[in-house]
Amino acid sequence: MPSQEPVVVIRDLSKHYGEFIALDRLTLTLERGNILGFIGPNGAGKTTTIRILVGLSRPTSGSATIAGADCVRDLHKVRRLVGYMPDKFGSYDNMRVREYLDFFGAAFGIRRRERQKRIAQVLDLTNATWMQDRFVESLSHGMQQRIGLARTLLHNPEVLILDEPANGLDPEARIEMREILLRLASEGRTLIVTSHILPELSRICNLVAIVAGGKLRAMGTLAEVTRELSQKQTIEIQFLNASRLEAASQRVQQILGQETELTISAAESIVRCRTSAGEEKLSGLLRTLITEGFEISQFREVAGDLEEAFISAAREADAERAAASGRSASAPVSSKGVAAEVTV
Ligand SMILES: Nc1ncnc2c1ncn2[C@@H]1O[C@H](COP(=O)(O)OP(=O)(O)OP(=O)(O)O)[C@@H](O)[C@H]1O
Numbered sequence: 001m002p003s004q005e006p007v008v009v010i011r012d013l014s015k016h017y018g019e020f021i022a023l024d025r026l027t028l029t030l031e032r033g034n035i036l037g038f039i040g041p042n043g044a045g046k047t048t049t050i051r052i053l054v055g056l057s058r059p060t061s062g063s064a065t066i067a068g069a070d071c072v073r074d075l076h077k078v079r080r081l082v083g084y085m086p087d088k089f090g091s092y093d094n095m096r097v098r099e100y101l102d103f104f105g106a107a108f109g110i111r112r113r114e115r116q117k118r119i120a121q122v123l124d125l126t127n128a129t130w131m132q133d134r135f136v137e138s139l140s141h142g143m144q145q146r147i148g149l150a151r152t153l154l155h156n157p158e159v160l161i162l163d164e165p166a167n168g169l170d171p172e173a174r175i176e177m178r179e180i181l182l183r184l185a186s187e188g189r190t191l192i193v194t195s196h197i198l199p200e201l202s203r204i205c206n207l208v209a210i211v212a213g214g215k216l217r218a219m220g221t222l223a224e225v226t227r228e229l230s231q232k233q234t235i236e237i238q239f240l241n242a243s244r245l246e247a248a249s250q251r252v253q254q255i256l257g258q259e260t261e262l263t264i265s266a267a268e269s270i271v272r273c274r275t276s277a278g279e280e281k282l283s284g285l286l287r288t289l290i291t292e293g294f295e296i297s298q299f300r301e302v303a304g305d306l307e308e309a310f311i312s313a314a315r316e317a318d319a320e321r322a323a324a325s326g327r328s329a330s331a332p333v334s335s336k337g338v339a340a341e342v343t344v
């Protein structure tokens with residue numbers, strides 16, 4: 001498969017549990033080497049999507065492929081290509097970290113000698129070598145997360161799918177997890193990461209997909225997603241020096257109008273504008289400021305607030321749900337709707 005082909009292709013993917021639609025015709029593609037933040041409110045359909053991608057759940061309709069391998073038909077290939085870290089850690093009594101990794105390495109069919117090498121490598125990658133003789137059960141949650149990640153790396157997968165890897169980690173452990181994930185991406189792997197810790201996520205992801213109510217609400221760079229879901233964008237105008245900052249900000253306010261919120265940072269010589277002004281108006285603003293002799297060093301859009309975009313997607317889903325329940329009074333999940341799932 002040529003490397004410019006998207007590595008993950010999801011088309012019209014739906015998952016129904018009885019009457020309840022957990023996933024509604026989700027379509028997205030992901031090119032190699034990206035880190036995608038897959039976010040959305042509780043019950044949005046993130047884990048449902050992920051479980052289909054790794055072959056633990058079958059879609060009701062639609063398709064998903066990873067590096068050309070179909071997530072239903074070519075499960076063997078998919079499992080080789082993907083490292084999956086679930087949101088819940090299993091329980092492994094009386095197993096030391098090294099034995100635990102050896103067990104999973106063997107399950108992946110990695111030969112003994114190669115296995116020893118891989119175990120040493122993944123322990124090193126996750127800064128967990130010092131834990132190798134500890135019992136898994138005796139490790140703290142954060143340490144177990146690292147071992148969980150080490151396990152997903154054993155067969156050297158090119159795609160990593162991590163469901164809430166930073167969940168329950170203290171700030172220091174989160175920074176460490178972030179560094180590990182960035183290191184893995186820099187090796188050319190593709191990562192899909194879910195998290196509710198949005199500021200954290202926005203620091204590692206170059207792409208974001210927001211799902212709510214089983215539907216994809218937006219996908220793109222952080223700036224694109226926040227622009228699409230928020231009514232306003234943030235523009236930063238940096239001046240060569242702060243001497244005419246006050247005059248400049250008055251001019252900006254006049255041109256962009258009262259609905260634009262301005263904040264001035266004298267220390268950085270920056271005027272920040274939260275505005276719904278279109279491209280033409282912004283280009284006119286830049287022209288005017290330059291013509292009037294303001295010395296501008298930077299004029300750029302900055303990524304908006306992911307939290308705001310998240311809330312707006314959640315509200316959209318809530319409004320749809322309210323409208324739908326007005327049309328039909330069906331309960332979301334009946335006991336009949338709870339489907340048995342494949343487990344490994
Ligand atoms: N086996 C199942 N049977 C019935 N409904 C299910 C099943 N699994 C998931 N659901 C429902 O599908 C919806 C999506 O769940 P999912 O676990 O994908 O959400 P999520 O986005 O991962 O949420 P969270 O942020 O809480 O992890 C939820 O309403 C959930 O109750």
Ligand SMILES: [Mg+2]
Nearest residue numbers: 046047048087
């Ligand atoms: Mg989930």
